[in-house]
Amino acid sequence: ERCPFLPCHLRAAMAEGEVAKLQRHLSLLREEYVKLQARYADVERKYNVAVAASGSAGSDSFVSRLLKTVASLFDQELYSDLTVQLNGKSVRAHRFVLSCRSQTWGVGNLADVDTLDLTDIQPDVGLVLLRWVYTDQMESGLQDSFLLDLMKTAKRFSLDSLLNRCEEALMSSVNVKNCVRYYQLADEIGAHNLQHHCSELISNHWHDFGSEDFAHMSAPLLYSMFKAKTRYPLHTAIRTHREDVVFLYLIEFDSQLPGKLNELDDTGQLPLDLALSSRQESIASxxxxxRADVNATDFKGHTLLHKAIERGDEFSALFLVEHNASVDLAVPLKKETALHMVAGFGASHESSEGMVHVAECLLKHGADVNAQDSNGNTPIHRSIEAKNMGVFCLLLESGKASLELRNNEQHTPLGFFASLLRWTL
Incomplete structure (x- = not known):
């Protein structure tokens, strides 16, 4: 739905983004269609070969009669030499049919057993699996959760054809909401076609996912995904609040540290700043x-401390100062120090009280109270201009603030003092 308050160019950009996503999704569906066409052609070729070998395409051919006979033997006493025990049900089976499908049934040799114990799988899953073994058919309309259980069981017994059938059925149900979960399940099961399909959908909608979408994914799998789909897996791991993935990154790139920890991503963000701005203190530590650089700068030359104060982030600023961030580094051009910046917060600003705490911390760590910015203003000039009584009092109480230093307009702090008296009236 369009928002009437957004400028036209923003609405147009959003619309273009949605169109691009739809085009990528259609491209993915087109790709799957081409694959199905190729599979159909292969099946048709094999069918024609089989018909030619049998000498007849009629229902009375040997191959047709053999397939019908095998299908009719499902759970029948005729020729049965094996019992499959499900939870609450016994199914009459035939060793030659099961052995033709797979040699992996949880026993050393089917010829040596009379009973196959499958009581650890769901009975309805077991029945559908055994029916497929005999008939090569699977019911339509099965629930996704059932198909996932069936696929896991097919993988366990090396029934690759059934696993592929389940994958194909599930692909039609994959969407943006469930593709991350299905990607993880497909990886656990070894369903590579389904995993690839989910991976393509994830790529198309990468920026639509949040940390909650990846909360239950294992660290190794998620790290592998981040490396495949992003240029900056460390930044992505921090954004998704995955400290375990951060550890994997640190292990892999140990020989390239600390350089890798001070890389700016495409948006100009530093890993440490991402961790602090989202209050992930453990990751920041x-x-x-x-050896991440506590004084690293962004592309504008602003340190992490400058950035924290700019956004009124008391938590980040205090953390950085307490961890030995330089308190007197100035931003380029304006030449503002951290103390200038906190002094410039007006009393009405929602972060003004927190910035007073930051100013107190800066002073305790030796911040220069008489540093001058590009306009010649000291922090006390700035506090007076911003009517920041809290920081003003701290500067005076420090006993180091000069009231005689002049700015570029030749104003001393004393020149603003008269207006200061009016704040308390």
């Missing part, structure tokens, strides 16, 4: 323990 881990990055520092691996």
């Amino acid at each position: 881990t990055l520092l323990n691996h």
Whole structure:
């Protein structure tokens, strides 16, 4: 639905983005259609070969009669030499039929047993599996959860054809909401076709996913996905709140640390800043323990401390100062230090109280109270201009703030003092 408050160019950009996603999705569906066409052609070729070998395409051919006979033997006493025990039900079976399908039935040799114990799988799953073994047919309309259980069981017994059939049935149910979960399940089962299909859908909608979508995925699998789909897997791991994936990254790139920890991503974000801005203190501490630069700058030359104060982030600013961030580094051009920046928060700003706490911490760590910005203003000039009584008082109480330093307009802090008196009236 269109938002009437958005500018036209933003609405157009959003619409173009949705069109691009739909085009990628259609491309994926077209790809699957081409694959199905190829499979159909292969099946048709094999069918023609079989018909030619049998000498007849009629229902009375030897191959047709053999297939019908095998299908009719499902759960029948005729020729039965084996019992499959399901949970609450016994199925009469035939060793030659099961052995033609697979040699992996959980026993050393089918010829040596009279009973096959499958009581650890769901009875309805077991019945559908055995019916497929005999008839090569699977019911339509099965629920996705049932198909997943059936696929796991097919994998267990090396029934690759059944596994592929389940994959094909599930692909039609894959969508943006469930593709991450199905990707993980497909990886666990070894359903590579389904996993590839989910992977393509994930790629097409990568920016639509949040940390909650990956919450239950194993760390190795998620790390592998991040490496395949992003240029900056460390940044992505932090954004998705996955400390376990961060550890895997640190292990793999140990020889390239700390350089890798100070890389800017495409949006100009640093890993440590991402961790702090989302209050992931444990990850932030881990990055520092691996020698991340606490004074690293973004493409504008702003340090992490500058960025934290700019967004009014008391938590991040205090963390950085307590972990030895330089308190006197100035931003380019404006030449503002961290103390200038906190002094410039007006009393009405929602973060003003938190910035007073930051100013107190900066002063405790030796911040220069008389540093001058590009306009010649000291922090006390800035506090007066912003009517920031909290920081103003801290600067005066420090006993180091000069009231005689002039800015570029030759104003001393004393020149603003008269207006300061009006704040308390």
